[in-house]
Amino acid sequence: MLVSTKPAVPAITDSGPVDVGTRLRRLRAERSLTIAQLAEAAGVSAGMISQIERGTTNPSIRTLQRLRAALGVNLWEVLDQSGGAAEPVAAPRSDYVLRRADRPRIVVGESRLVKELMSPRKDRNLRFMLITLPPGGVSEDVIIGHGEKGGFVLEGGVRLTVGGDISDLGEGDSFQFPSSLPHALSNPHGEPARVVWIMSVVDSHI
Structure with a gap:
């Protein structure tokens, strides 16, 4: 076997x-x-x-x-939970690094997508996150606006819809599109999928 x-x-x-x-x-x-x-x-x-x-x-x-x-x-x-509270002494911090244990994580929507925010700084024009889509999961109420979005499929398979274009993507595939276009990301498969999601931010909304 x-x-x-x-x-x-x-x-x-x-x-x-x-x-x-x-x-x-x-x-x-x-x-x-x-x-x-x-x-x-x-x-x-x-x-x-x-x-x-x-x-x-x-x-x-x-x-x-x-x-x-x-x-x-x-x-x-x-999503910042520090609230000014004192933090335990740890490895020296850098403006250019976000440790895995420190990145904010949220569960969103009825599909319970897990989004881990990975950008070290919240005052820059580039944002990126790690999205875990459960089987049948779909992004809901995505933000449409100025800038660009892109991504890379780390594991599993996903379906990307941009305007009228629909693409099924697998591990190692990547994508990029104008953020002004209607778009959605879903997982039509029976296994979880993980995607690195990247955004260039023109407006400071994210």
Whole structure:
């Protein structure tokens, strides 16, 4: 009997997902905003914000985008959990390096995509992340705007839709397209897939 030596998609064993609800509640309190006021400013229902803050729902990236705009921060700041707390002494930090254990991780949407933010700096025009798509997973409410997006399939297979163009991609395939075009990424297969997702940011929304 043949036994496959191909490694499985690695389990996520570092720190758990970012507690977006706690961070959102902190940012809202710092600005003395009620849930109703933030809901009106962001165009998101008060019920949705309440669910996010209680940790009972996974917000989509578009929902986070609307909330971050109303709060006057970028997406990286919504996902920053430091909150000014003291950190244990560790290896010397660099402005040019983000350690694996330190990168923010969020679970988004009903498909429960896992997005690990990998950019060392949140004030630069290049952003990149590692996306893990479970079987049947699909990106929801993607952000469309100025700039470029691209990526590289690390493991598994994905389907990329850009405008009317649909491409099935496998390990080692790469892609790039204008961020202004409607687009989606999905995993129609029975195994998880991992993709490095890269964005050039013209507007400081991410």
